[in-house]
Amino acid sequence: MPQIDPNPAQHPLLTQNLSLSFGESTVLHDISLAIPKNCLTVLLGPNGSGKSTLLGALSRLNRPSGGIAYLNGKDIASQNTRDIARKLGILPQSPLLPANMTVYDLVSRGRFPHQGLFSHWTARDENAVITALEITGTLEFSNRAVDTLSGGQRQRCFIAMALAQETDIILFDEPTTYLDLRYQVDVMDLIAQLRTQHGRTIVAVLHDLNFALQYADYLVFLKNGRIHQTATSPQDCTAELITEIFETPVTKLIEPVSGLPVFLPLRKQGGL
Ligand code: ADP
Numbered sequence: 501m502p503q504i505d506p507n508p509a510q511h512p513l514l515t516q517n518l519s520l521s522f523g524e525s526t527v528l529h530d531i532s533l534a535i536p537k538n539c540l541t542v543l544l545g546p547n548g549s550g551k552s553t554l555l556g557a558l559s560r561l562n563r564p565s566g567g568i569a570y571l572n573g574k575d576i577a578s579q580n581t582r583d584i585a586r587k588l589g590i591l592p593q594s595p596l597l598p599a600n601m602t603v604y605d606l607v608s609r610g611r612f613p614h615q616g617l618f619s620h621w622t623a624r625d626e627n628a629v630i631t632a633l634e635i636t637g638t639l640e641f642s643n644r645a646v647d648t649l650s651g652g653q654r655q656r657c658f659i660a661m662a663l664a665q666e667t668d669i670i671l672f673d674e675p676t677t678y679l680d681l682r683y684q685v686d687v688m689d690l691i692a693q694l695r696t697q698h699g700r701t702i703v704a705v706l707h708d709l710n711f712a713l714q715y716a717d718y719l720v721f722l723k724n725g726r727i728h729q730t731a732t733s734p735q736d737c738t739a740e741l742i743t744e745i746f747e748t749p750v751t752k753l754i755e756p757v758s759g760l761p762v763f764l765p766l767r768k769q770g771g772l
């Protein structure tokens with residue numbers, strides 16, 4: 501169970517009273533969130549609740565209009581892009597798909613932050629790329645163009661690119677989108693393994709609540725751009741909470757092997 505300490509230096513990522521606006525519209529309000537080290541933090545909430553925007557603020561892609569985001573105890577706004585990219589990798593919700601680029605070249609892009617202006621490709625770079633290809637099961641099509649792959653295969657290539665970056669912190673925005681059930685489990689197992697075996701700090705936006713409950717160390721529920729509730733154990737999640745967050749009636753069941761709760765959406769009244 502993560503220990504939450506308000507001191508920025510104690511956390512890989514921390515926000516204090518962070519708000520964020522696009523033009524006139526404020527989409528994040530007063531977010532104070534400490535991301536615990538070596539844990540898998542999962543952001544959950546309805547569409548449009550601000551999850552992707554928050555990941556953007558944690559990685560300096562989105563500038564806050566109020567409050568501060570800290571990376572390793574320093575205001576992220578004061579850190580340069582290359583320094584950030586050595587500490588933090590992000591897999592966006594809809595990564596841009598380069599035309600005619602091979603899988604190998606895409607994954608190699610993850611090494612850019614480690615290369616100086618005149619430095620050459622090193623054995624360490626090559627090793628990081630091959631390892632990332634192996635872990636994600638993409639080595640077999642490393643010479644294919646990324647845009648000829650299926651959605652699920654592509655997604656694994658983008659995950660490989662994030663892994664090749666070898667950062668201590670990785671942010672994933674809906675990493676299991678487009679994947680069939682087998683690869684959803686493989687990707688979630690892989691993410692969990694990054695945390696347990698490689699000591700990484702992971703923040704993931706997940707749309708599948710039941711996956712989130714199985715894997716997360718720390719759950720953060722967002723609604724309307726605010727933190728509605730946090731939980732350090734799935735057992736703290738009630739049917740009332742989930743119903744309130746997603747505005748959909750659910751019932752809570754207990755999965756007999758793990759003892760973890762599972763939420764099943766119920767048909768709304770008035771249906772045919
Ligand atoms: P989520 O990831 O939870 O589905 P987002 O963070 O993508 O939600 O979006 C939160 C809100 O911010 C939404 O209302 C969305 O329309 C708005 N928003 C996101 N990005 C932008 C942008 N670049 N410009 C204007 N509004 C945006």
Ligand code: MG
Pocket residue numbers: 551552553593673705
């Ligand atoms: Mg999103």
